[in-house]
Amino acid sequence: GAVVSQHPSRVICKSGTSVKIECRSLDFQATTMFWYRQFPKQSLMLMATSNEGSKATYEQGVEKDKFLINHASLTLSTLTVTSAHPEDSSFYICSARRDGAYEQYFGPGTRLTVT
Amino acid sequence: GQNIDQPTEMTATEGAIVQINCTYQTSGFNGLFWYQQHAGEAPTFLSYNVLDGLEEKGRFSSFLSRSKGYSYLLLKELQMKDSASYLCAVRDWSNDYKLSFGAGTTVTVRA
Numbered sequence: 001g002a003v004v005s006q007h008p009s010r011v012i013c014k015s016g017t018s019v020k021i022e023c024r025s026l027d028f029q030a031t032t033m034f035w036y037r038q039f040p041k042q043s044l045m046l047m048a049t050s051n052e053g054s055k056a057t058y059e060q061g062v063e064k065d066k067f068l069i070n071h072a073s074l075t076l077s078t079l080t081v082t083s084a085h086p087e088d089s090s091f092y093i094c095s096a097r098r099d100g101a102y103e104q105y106f107g108p109g110t111r112l113t114v115t
Numbered sequence: 116g117q118n119i120d121q122p123t124e125m126t127a128t129e130g131a132i133v134q135i136n137c138t139y140q141t142s143g144f145n146g147l148f149w150y151q152q153h154a155g156e157a158p159t160f161l162s163y164n165v166l167d168g169l170e171e172k173g174r175f176s177s178f179l180s181r182s183k184g185y186s187y188l189l190l191k192e193l194q195m196k197d198s199a200s201y202l203c204a205v206r207d208w209s210n211d212y213k214l215s216f217g218a219g220t221t222v223t224v225r226a
Binding site for chain 2: 034043044045049057091102105106107108109
């Protein structure tokens, strides 16, 4: 199978601090990783697309200086929420896709709470 | 852009059948996915349709009509564990093959 992990699964941080979330593809190489955000009772909203070795592509309305994405290897992408605020509290989910494949494999998600 | 519509909630009895409809509008259709998501968890892949017709996978089946911009997910022999949110997602080649998700349909299975 194709397994994607995320770390941490839950994080609580104070307003103004930064939080880093890791997304790893455990048994395959992911040329593309996606970062989504999901608010309660809402659907997944794509934040950015991350390609290994190049800059991430952000969706309209997503601040790239606030949500820093790094895809340094074929198995790891990181999302850093900088200067977090309570409105950034959400469920952040990554997914990974093999080169040429259609299916995205989702990580288990990270619940971020900013106090 | 993509407009993806699906009902907000559905309730059914254990052992019954439920059909979740999804309609979409997209510029460059390149496949439709169904995912299951339990509360607080990430989505898990259920099915993929790119050609018209029915795809059957155990208790779950998914149908696609590209000309109508319509799909449905059929859940048979419902079990309590099937209580979850079901997300319809469309891939669009004119949008760099990204997935756009519907808001999800919450299915509640009652004993």
